[in-house]
Amino acid sequence: MQKRNATVAVIGAGDYIGAEIAKKFAAEGFAVFAGRRNGEKLAPLVKEVEAFGGTIFGRSLDARKEEEITAFLADADKHAPLEICIFNVGANVNFPILETTERVFRKVWEMACYAGFLAGREAARLMLPRGRGNIFFTGATASLRGGIGFAAFASAKFGLRAVAQAAARELWPKNIHVAHLIIDAGVDTQWVRELIKQREGQAAVENLDPNRLMPPASVAEAYWELYRQPRTAWVFEQEIRPFGEKW
Amino acid sequence: MQKRNATVAVIGAGDYIGAEIAKKFAAEGFAVFAGRRNGEKLAPLVKEVEAFGGTIFGRSLDARKEEEITAFLADADKHAPLEICIFNVGANVNFPILETTERVFRKVWEMACYAGFLAGREAARLMLPRGRGNIFFTGATASLRGGIGFAAFASAKFGLRAVAQAAARELWPKNIHVAHLIIDAGVDTQWVRELIKQREGQAAVENLDPNRLMPPASVAEAYWELYRQPRTAWVFEQEIRPFGEKW
Amino acid sequence: MQKRNATVAVIGAGDYIGAEIAKKFAAEGFAVFAGRRNGEKLAPLVKEVEAFGGTIFGRSLDARKEEEITAFLADADKHAPLEICIFNVGANVNFPILETTERVFRKVWEMACYAGFLAGREAARLMLPRGRGNIFFTGATASLRGGIGFAAFASAKFGLRAVAQAAARELWPKNIHVAHLIIDAGVDTQWVRELIKQREGQAAVENLDPNRLMPPASVAEAYWELYRQPRTAWVFEQEIRPFGEKW
Amino acid sequence: MQKRNATVAVIGAGDYIGAEIAKKFAAEGFAVFAGRRNGEKLAPLVKEVEAFGGTIFGRSLDARKEEEITAFLADADKHAPLEICIFNVGANVNFPILETTERVFRKVWEMACYAGFLAGREAARLMLPRGRGNIFFTGATASLRGGIGFAAFASAKFGLRAVAQAAARELWPKNIHVAHLIIDAGVDTQWVRELIKQREGQAAVENLDPNRLMPPASVAEAYWELYRQPRTAWVFEQEIRPFGEKW
Numbered sequence: 001m002q003k004r005n006a007t008v009a010v011i012g013a014g015d016y017i018g019a020e021i022a023k024k025f026a027a028e029g030f031a032v033f034a035g036r037r038n039g040e041k042l043a044p045l046v047k048e049v050e051a052f053g054g055t056i057f058g059r060s061l062d063a064r065k066e067e068e069i070t071a072f073l074a075d076a077d078k079h080a081p082l083e084i085c086i087f088n089v090g091a092n093v094n095f096p097i098l099e100t101t102e103r104v105f106r107k108v109w110e111m112a113c114y115a116g117f118l119a120g121r122e123a124a125r126l127m128l129p130r131g132r133g134n135i136f137f138t139g140a141t142a143s144l145r146g147g148i149g150f151a152a153f154a155s156a157k158f159g160l161r162a163v164a165q166a167a168a169r170e171l172w173p174k175n176i177h178v179a180h181l182i183i184d185a186g187v188d189t190q191w192v193r194e195l196i197k198q199r200e201g202q203a204a205v206e207n208l209d210p211n212r213l214m215p216p217a218s219v220a221e222a223y224w225e226l227y228r229q230p231r232t233a234w235v236f237e238q239e240i241r242p243f244g245e246k247w
Numbered sequence: 248m249q250k251r252n253a254t255v256a257v258i259g260a261g262d263y264i265g266a267e268i269a270k271k272f273a274a275e276g277f278a279v280f281a282g283r284r285n286g287e288k289l290a291p292l293v294k295e296v297e298a299f300g301g302t303i304f305g306r307s308l309d310a311r312k313e314e315e316i317t318a319f320l321a322d323a324d325k326h327a328p329l330e331i332c333i334f335n336v337g338a339n340v341n342f343p344i345l346e347t348t349e350r351v352f353r354k355v356w357e358m359a360c361y362a363g364f365l366a367g368r369e370a371a372r373l374m375l376p377r378g379r380g381n382i383f384f385t386g387a388t389a390s391l392r393g394g395i396g397f398a399a400f401a402s403a404k405f406g407l408r409a410v411a412q413a414a415a416r417e418l419w420p421k422n423i424h425v426a427h428l429i430i431d432a433g434v435d436t437q438w439v440r441e442l443i444k445q446r447e448g449q450a451a452v453e454n455l456d457p458n459r460l461m462p463p464a465s466v467a468e469a470y471w472e473l474y475r476q477p478r479t480a481w482v483f484e485q486e487i488r489p490f491g492e493k494w
Numbered sequence: 495m496q497k498r499n500a501t502v503a504v505i506g507a508g509d510y511i512g513a514e515i516a517k518k519f520a521a522e523g524f525a526v527f528a529g530r531r532n533g534e535k536l537a538p539l540v541k542e543v544e545a546f547g548g549t550i551f552g553r554s555l556d557a558r559k560e561e562e563i564t565a566f567l568a569d570a571d572k573h574a575p576l577e578i579c580i581f582n583v584g585a586n587v588n589f590p591i592l593e594t595t596e597r598v599f600r601k602v603w604e605m606a607c608y609a610g611f612l613a614g615r616e617a618a619r620l621m622l623p624r625g626r627g628n629i630f631f632t633g634a635t636a637s638l639r640g641g642i643g644f645a646a647f648a649s650a651k652f653g654l655r656a657v658a659q660a661a662a663r664e665l666w667p668k669n670i671h672v673a674h675l676i677i678d679a680g681v682d683t684q685w686v687r688e689l690i691k692q693r694e695g696q697a698a699v700e701n702l703d704p705n706r707l708m709p710p711a712s713v714a715e716a717y718w719e720l721y722r723q724p725r726t727a728w729v730f731e732q733e734i735r736p737f738g739e740k741w
Numbered sequence: 742m743q744k745r746n747a748t749v750a751v752i753g754a755g756d757y758i759g760a761e762i763a764k765k766f767a768a769e770g771f772a773v774f775a776g777r778r779n780g781e782k783l784a785p786l787v788k789e790v791e792a793f794g795g796t797i798f799g800r801s802l803d804a805r806k807e808e809e810i811t812a813f814l815a816d817a818d819k820h821a822p823l824e825i826c827i828f829n830v831g832a833n834v835n836f837p838i839l840e841t842t843e844r845v846f847r848k849v850w851e852m853a854c855y856a857g858f859l860a861g862r863e864a865a866r867l868m869l870p871r872g873r874g875n876i877f878f879t880g881a882t883a884s885l886r887g888g889i890g891f892a893a894f895a896s897a898k899f900g901l902r903a904v905a906q907a908a909a910r911e912l913w914p915k916n917i918h919v920a921h922l923i924i925d926a927g928v929d930t931q932w933v934r935e936l937i938k939q940r941e942g943q944a945a946v947e948n949l950d951p952n953r954l955m956p957p958a959s960v961a962e963a964y965w966e967l968y969r970q971p972r973t974a975w976v977f978e979q980e981i982r983p984f985g986e987k988w
Contacts, residue, residue: 066349097368097414098375102313105364109356113406117352117398121344128345146412151364154413159360159406165393166401167344172984211973218974225966232952233959233981236988240974243913247977419737458726465727472719479705480712480734483741490666490725560843591862591908592869596807599858603850607900611846611892615838622839640906645858648907653854653900659887660895661838 001053004029004083007076011035011063011119012089016189017138019045020220021086026054028224030083033076035061063089063115070122077126084134084227085123087116091156092140094149105152112156117163120178124171131175134227137164138219139182139237161237168236179226181219182239184247188213211244248300251276251330254323258282258310258366259336263436264385266292267467268333273301275471277330280323282308310336310362317369324373331381331474332370334363338403339387341396352399359403364410367425371418378422381474384411385466386429386484408484415483426473428466429486431494435460458491495547498523498577501570505529505557505613506583510683511632513539514714515580520548522718524577527570529555557583557609564616571620578628578721579617581610585650586634588643599646606650611657614672618665625669628721631658632713633676633731655731662730673720675713676733678741682707705738742794745770745824748817752776752804752860753830757930758879760786761961762827767795769965771824774817776802804830804856811863818867825875825968826864828857832897833881835890846893853897858904861919865912872916875968878905879960880923880978902978909977920967922960923980925988929954952985959983 008025010018013034026032026049034042034056042058049056057079061072076082091111093104120135127133141147143161146154161180168178186192192213197205222240229235241247255272259265260281273279273296281289281303289305296303304326308319323329338358340351367382374380388394390408393401408427415425433439439460444452469487476482488494502519506512507528520526520543528536528550536552543550551573555566570576585605587598614629621627635641637655640648655674662672680686686707691699716734723729735741749766753759754775767773767790775783775797783799790797798820802813817823832852834845861876868874882888884902887895902921909919927933933954938946963981970976982988 097417098372100364100368102361102365105361109361109406113402114349114352114356117347117402118349121347121398125345142409146409146414146416148413148416151368151410151413154409155360155364155406158409159356159402162389162393162401162405163398166395166398169393169395169988170344172986175984177984215973218971221971222974225970229966230959230962231984232956233963234984235979235981238976238979240976243916243918243972243975245913247910416741419739422737424737462726465724468724469727472723476719477712477715478737479709480716481737482732482734485729485732487727487729490669490671490728492666494663494730591911592866594858594862596855596859599855603855603900607896608843608846608850611841611896612843615841615892619839636903640903640910642907642910645862645904645907648903649854649858649900652903653850653896656883656887656895656899657892660889660892661887663887663889664838 001027002029003055005080006083007031007033007080008084008086009033009035009073009076009082009123011061011085011087011115013042013045014088014090016187016216017219018088020216021088021223022056023049024220024224025084026056027052031055031057031080033057033059033072033079035059035063035072037062063119064110066118069115069118073122073126081130082123082126082133084136085119086136086223087119088138089115092153095152096149097151100152105155108152109156109159112153113159113163116160120163120167124167124176127176128174133176135167135171135176135178136223136226137180139180141184143182172234175231177229177231177234179235180237181222181226182237183214183219184239185214185241185245186212187219188215209244211242214240214242248274249276250302252327253330254278254280254327255331255333256280256282256320256323256329256370258308258332258334258362260289260292261335261337263434263463264466265335267463268335268470269303270296271467271471272331273303274299278302278304278327280304280306280319280326282306282310282319284309310366311357313365316362316365320369320373328377329370329373329380331383332366333383333470334366335385336362339400342399343396344398347398352402355399356403356406359400360406360410363407367410367414371414371423374423375421380423382414382418382423382425383470383473384427386427388431390427390429419481422478424476424478424481426482427484428469428473429484430461430466431486432461432488432492433459434466435462456491458489461487461489495521496523497549499574500577501525501527501574502578502580503527503529503567503570503576503617505555505579505581505609507536507539508582508584510681510710511713512582514710515582515717516550517543518714518718519578520550521546525549525551525574527551527553527566527573529553529557529566531556557613558604560612563609563612567616567620575624576617576620576627578630579613580630580717581613582632583609586647589646590643591645594646599649602646603650603653606647607653607657610654614657614661618661618670621670622668628671629661629665630717630720631674633674635678637676666728669725671723671725671728673729674731675716675720676731677708677713678733679708679735679739680706681713682709703738705736708734708736742768743770744796746821747824748772748774748821749825749827750774750776750814750817750823750864752802752813752826752828752856754783754786755829755831757928757957758960759829761957762829762964763797764790765961765965766825767797768793772796772798772821774798774800774813774820776800776804776813778803804860805851807859810856810859814863814867822871823864823867823874825877826860827877827964828860829879830856833894836893837890838892841892846896849893850897850900853894854900854904857901861904861908865908865917868917869915874917876908876912876917876919877964877967878921880921882925884921884923913975916972918970918972918975920976921978922963922967923978924955924960925980926955926982926986927953928960929956950985952983955981955983
């Protein structure tokens, strides 16, 4: 692996998608700064990346705090120029409208939208003087559709998409690739398998069609391809789903 | 005018659109509860409505406060059953992404999205037991497009649209008409005329094409027609613009 | 009923939606020119309209023939100025892609898209010199979604929507209201009831939830409201569905 | 270059995008079947591809003729299994609605929509028995927007998009990747440069910002990346544009 003098910041480096993104970009030679609420949970990821010779720094990060985002990205940029910032914080909840408390509504927005705005803005601040960079946001089905029970989550995801659009229109001409990657499928995580079990029973999980859920590594690959696009033909938004998904 | 035993709550009863909505529904016999940040500014509207025999109550209302929304709507509903709740708070600002402060981003969201969620939820809570009602949200061009400089405003308006969608899908089958009215045009207000003056000069305002800006009363009419739709053919969303508008 | 010196042309005046449109506008005092493939089938409609004092002319019309469209509209316009042209030809078919013959694909397009283009263009030709008029197109769920089996139908409906958009952008500033009304629901027709029977059984039809299907008269009402919109706040597109519909 | 036992059919192999697609896939070891109206114009492309050791067959092909499409694809499939079919026929015209003749409307549809349907269907027929394949369609700004003067072109492009959607929903679960690539920009062709010259003058062309137009090779690269996507995360649609493009 040839090391690069460049960092990738992963904000929302959870056990699945975030971890795969970190591994992919580390394997491509980037120094990865991985942030999540409880940084201690990053230990296995750090170990795995270091085992194959990658460079990674795991940090505790409350992405809803402006000063934490700023410090996290400044830190990454001090190590080596921040080449890519990926915002991947999720906050998927479902409640009937009457049971959606103001606390839930606000918290989901702070995690899935406001934090993304902060991350995008601060990444842009570091990238603009160099005239290059990439800012990517993870979207979901709820980025485009306010389904029943998703007032809080869809509202935050719609809002994040608007941030991405406004940033893209402003920053693309300055050579910063802003993109919004919509995952229109269930991702293969413990949480999704648990949901399937609750809804469809234990057998449904055990006999799960291997093509039904999206492997987290596929999301990492999609980000990698977005990164590799020549600026003569950038994509702002794309939806990915497994070949067997209904849409 | 025949008085009805029903109230209309207008949240965000500003001098233009909100005032026209209040006058229209008062003229149709509804008791109107009009709320805006500074309730004293409602005096001319109250006077005008009362002059033609309409019933109206003007209230100071910080729509970002859960308890104020709840009290305002409960109050309206106590007067007579809440038939329609119209959320019309605006918060149109434009800043380059780097100059969009966290304070602005949060405040715009609280005004244009979070307050709308609260209003919709609390209106639904009052309407559901009666199995009827109407909850309408005012949208803008920025509800569908995150243009340059609109990270804050578009994010909030996208978010509000998601709330409206989720609420509509849940509440329509319970006979509550949730709709989202997108105004894809400049509305004829002092503020918009000032913008035109700043951008295009005094002459541009003086010679303003009478068809260029949308009269606020047209928005009120559009809401009236949404209200009158039979439930056999409800509209969730429509964009209105003057015939000469480019889109 | 006060008669107006104005005609409404209904192209695709079938037994349900088209007939209701004809009755509605005739009841509002317009002279209605109703065209359908086999004009003889219009006899009951003509009788019904004349019974309440309305003015209606039923014609055989192959809307896929340029000269027939031209003659039909010229004829209407000779009777009295053509105020509204409504294109309502349907051609809903569903075939797996491999079984969609070139003949079906072409025919569906000719009926649902090409004929609509001809109707819109020829109506505009008559309306432009007078600087006023209305051209409305009936859309469907398939105007926005290419579902499985709908390669032919959705392709034609997407195409019709594009015609409507291009015409609206060109003709609105010339005071001609072009609009596209999307019916996102099953309409209560013999054909739809037959489909339900085939798919869900006889009992499903007999116990049909009265709110499930859209009454054709609701579509006529929606057109009437589009017609009544002031040009300060025109709508180009709206989707209508019954309150109980899933979307 | 390692040769593959697989063919790529390029329908609409014009001098720019089509030619670059052909070169790219030939360089990747595919046998390319390139079809365009006047096959003799393919001589330089064939020469260029053969010069670098690629395999290519140039054919005269009227894509609007069912039997020609069928024969062309069967021919390709006989040489080696048809792995990818790319439909790239353009037909960009602009006329005011009144000047859009029925002949133009029909011809543009036959070229840009109907031919695409035939290509997609016949490619699917060859691919389905093998349970694998890729069918890609080239879209344009007019695939999503019916701008003034584009009644014919947008109608055809909207229609093509619907075909692609219906085909994708039916064929993805059968392991055939159907995708729609929207080029939302001017492509650097002689024709586009001529348009710029006409509209903006000779100087505009001579001093053309090198980032303004999309290089045709970028479209070929985008198709290549679509082809390489794992089926766990397929993209149906994406819009590409140069980083400096306004949207």
